[in-house]
Amino acid sequence: MLYTRILLTFASRYVVWAFHEAGAELRRDDLFYPSMIYRFARTYPSAKTQQLAETRLLNLAEALGYEPSPHRLNKQSREIRPFSHSELPAFESWAASRSTDRARRDSYGLLALAGGAGLGATEIAAVRGRDLTRTPAGWVVRVTGKAPRSIPIRIGWNSYADIAFEGLGDDDYAVIPHRKESSREIALMHYGARYDGPAIRRLRITWIVDQINVLPLASIVYAAGFKNVSSLLRYAPLAKVMPEVELHALLRSTGATQ
Incomplete structure (x- = not known):
């Protein structure tokens, strides 16, 4: 009873809390995601109460049919796990196999903006048609919000954008436009888990890890929308050290000259 x-x-x-603060809709399949439970x-200010709330609600989520999640937030939040390049082709198959045209466009749009341009869920939720430009070299997305910037979609991911954004109006949201603005961000955060993607x-x-071996630090900070290098x-640990011969040649050619 207790x-x-x-x-x-x-x-x-x-x-x-989920309805008023997180913007979730009052539907069972939109409420009890583990990541939202962690938030x-x-x-709660007490660590003991945090653990109790987390345990009870995760048990409830599992009883409602959500996948069990053995990890806790403090461990999960530190985990950096990029996708391997061998995993990426399967995502195109996933997007292509969605059951409706709207679902396929949303899935391709998610791949283009997150995998092709490195945007997070909050940023993707705000992207509209007017923020997307198709140039001869490929798509460019104008990011608004706390870290405004202009980012090209990577080669190999532009075809996803072609499918997702064809005929998109200037005021139309790029991904899941049918969702209410208040719940679009939370829906995107859990989109992959909900639809097996x-x-x-x-x-x-994955996008960030691919850039750290190519771009200068300041450029990565800008492109990723970070505030500073500490991010x-x-x-x-995932950065690669170039071969010694190449490293020496590069070091000799940089810096001030007399």
Whole structure:
């Protein structure tokens, strides 16, 4: 009886928070994602209460049919796992196999913006037709919000943008335009998990890791929408050291000259 009362207390508070603060819709399949549960648990000041809320709500989520999640936020948030290049072709098959034209366009758009341009869910949720330009060299997306910038979609990902953004009006949202503005971001965060596709977060991580071995630090910070270089520290273990001969040649050619 006590267990049930505690569970109902957490569940009722969670539903109110998810609707008013996270912008989730009041539907069972939109409410109990583990990542959203982790965010809610952190609203409690006590570590003990955080753990209790997390455990009870994750158990409820599993009972409702969500995939069990053994990891906790403090571990998961530090995890940097880019997709391997061998995994990427499967995402095109996933997008192509979606059951409706709208779902296919949304899936291709997600791939183009997250995997092809490194945008996060918040940024993708705000992209409209007027922010997208098709040039002879490929698509360019104008990012608005806290880190405004202009980013080209990578070669190899432009074909996804061609499918996703064909006929898009200037005021139309690029991805899941049918969702309410208040819930579009949270829906995108869980889009991959809900439809058995890639997570936006991992697509963005893959994009960043591909850039750290090519671009200067300041350029990566700008392109990724970071505030400063310290945001790149957690990606450092995945950076590659170039062969010594190439490194020496490059070091000799840089810096001030007399």
